[in-house]
Amino acid sequence: MKKSKKQARIAQEALSIAPEHILEVRDLKVDIKVDDYTLNAVRGVSFSMKKGETLGLVGESGCGKSVTSKAVMGINPDNCSARGQILYRRKSGEIMDLVQLEQDGPTYRAIRGAEMAMIFQEPMTSFSPLYTIGNQLSEIILLHEPATTKEQARMRVLEMLEKVGIANPEKRIDQYPHEFSGGMLQRALIAMMLCCNPDFLIADEPTTALDVTIQAQILDLMKLLQKEFGMSILFITHDLGTVASMCDNVAVMYLGEIVEYGSVHQIFHNPQHPYTKGLLRSLPKMNQSREEKLYVIDGIVPLPVNMPPCCGFYDRCEKCVKGVCDCQAIREYTVEPGHFVRCVMMEQRG
Ligand SMILES: Nc1ncnc2c1ncn2[C@@H]1O[C@H](COP(=O)(O)OP(=O)(O)OP(=O)(O)O)[C@@H](O)[C@H]1O
Numbered sequence: 001m002k003k004s005k006k007q008a009r010i011a012q013e014a015l016s017i018a019p020e021h022i023l024e025v026r027d028l029k030v031d032i033k034v035d036d037y038t039l040n041a042v043r044g045v046s047f048s049m050k051k052g053e054t055l056g057l058v059g060e061s062g063c064g065k066s067v068t069s070k071a072v073m074g075i076n077p078d079n080c081s082a083r084g085q086i087l088y089r090r091k092s093g094e095i096m097d098l099v100q101l102e103q104d105g106p107t108y109r110a111i112r113g114a115e116m117a118m119i120f121q122e123p124m125t126s127f128s129p130l131y132t133i134g135n136q137l138s139e140i141i142l143l144h145e146p147a148t149t150k151e152q153a154r155m156r157v158l159e160m161l162e163k164v165g166i167a168n169p170e171k172r173i174d175q176y177p178h179e180f181s182g183g184m185l186q187r188a189l190i191a192m193m194l195c196c197n198p199d200f201l202i203a204d205e206p207t208t209a210l211d212v213t214i215q216a217q218i219l220d221l222m223k224l225l226q227k228e229f230g231m232s233i234l235f236i237t238h239d240l241g242t243v244a245s246m247c248d249n250v251a252v253m254y255l256g257e258i259v260e261y262g263s264v265h266q267i268f269h270n271p272q273h274p275y276t277k278g279l280l281r282s283l284p285k286m287n288q289s290r291e292e293k294l295y296v297i298d299g300i301v302p303l304p305v306n307m308p309p310c311c312g313f314y315d316r317c318e319k320c321v322k323g324v325c326d327c328q329a330i331r332e333y334t335v336e337p338g339h340f341v342r343c344v345m346m347e348q349r350g
């Protein structure tokens with residue numbers, strides 16, 4: 001059906017995002033069908049990211065961080081359904097609503113890998129044990145750039161392996177994943193994602209499986225490469241310490257919602273939501289005595305089934321106002337420019 005001029009203009013307007021943004025997620029909801037019930041894993045999440053920005057997505061296990069990021073990447077399994085908008089600025093400048101794209105369709109496949117890449121917690125699962133590291137990295141380049149020859153792809157892989165600090169790349173390129181240590185594999189994975197020079201990277205707990213010294217090296221490497229390649233990074237972690245060193249802004253997620261959002265400085269120095277305060281209190285302190293126990297937020301993240309429209313955190317919250325937090329929808333309050341919180345405590349402050 002031919003669209004009228006007015007309809008076409010409205011459709012175009014709906015797909016515009018701020019010029020400095022690469023991504024705008026608007027009211028994203030993801031439901032997951034499990035046997036005879038439905039999980040509301042993501043419940044109306046909105047955030048945006050500037051080009052070159054690193055946004056930390058933090059929260060306890062089961063809060064919906066991975067489901068959110070997989071919705072952006074278009075790799076959630078078939079039992080998941082997404083609503084809302086994920087507006088993404090492609091390398092060509094075109095804005096696309098990724099929610100409307102078929103996950104396995106040609107457009108999404110062209111975006112994944114070449115424009116948007118993801119690195120996971122466990123690098124071993126991202127490589128096939130049957131092919132050499134060099135073959136697997138070259139294949140990504142050849143897939144997305146059909147005009148590139150095998151020889152050119154191999155040269156680029158060598159260059160990338162060197163860039164991510166893998167010593168002796170001429171030898172390593174022909175080795176299999178089992179011949180790499182965990183830290184080296186994570187470096188190879190970063191090289192794989194750099195091969196196509198993506199604008200946008202999702203790093204889902206990229207260093208959790210590594211020992212502390214290697215973690216620090218990989219994080220330094222990511223920061224260095226981000227500067228060089230100018231990528232935007234959605235950095236998912238449990239670890240607020242890592243957020244402080246890696247991110248510009250932080251979104252704190254609880255039970256499928258962003259409960260607080262702000263710059264690293266705002267979140268660390270002026271946290272407002274009792275959940276954010278609890279996460280920060282549970283970080284070990286330099287001057288903490290050995291006898292002093294670490295603070296723990298009571299209770300666990302429940303399964304998000306039949307979620308009422310109230311604060312998800314109320315039954316674990318020390319500040320819960322009965323009759324308010326447990327029964328009414330909580331709106332977003334502005335603490336200061338760029339700092340938002342979903343908590344009625346803000347209402348009481350006036
Ligand atoms: N494929 C799936 N099938 C069923 N439930 C799922 C699936 N994926 C996620 N969930 C559920 O959705 C909710 C959000 O999960 P998600 O993996 O996004 O959490 P997370 O914040 O990434 O946690 P973690 O820090 O442990 O990685 C959880 O309740 C989880 O059990």
Ligand SMILES: [Mg+2]
Nearest residue numbers: 065066067204
């Ligand atoms: Mg996860």
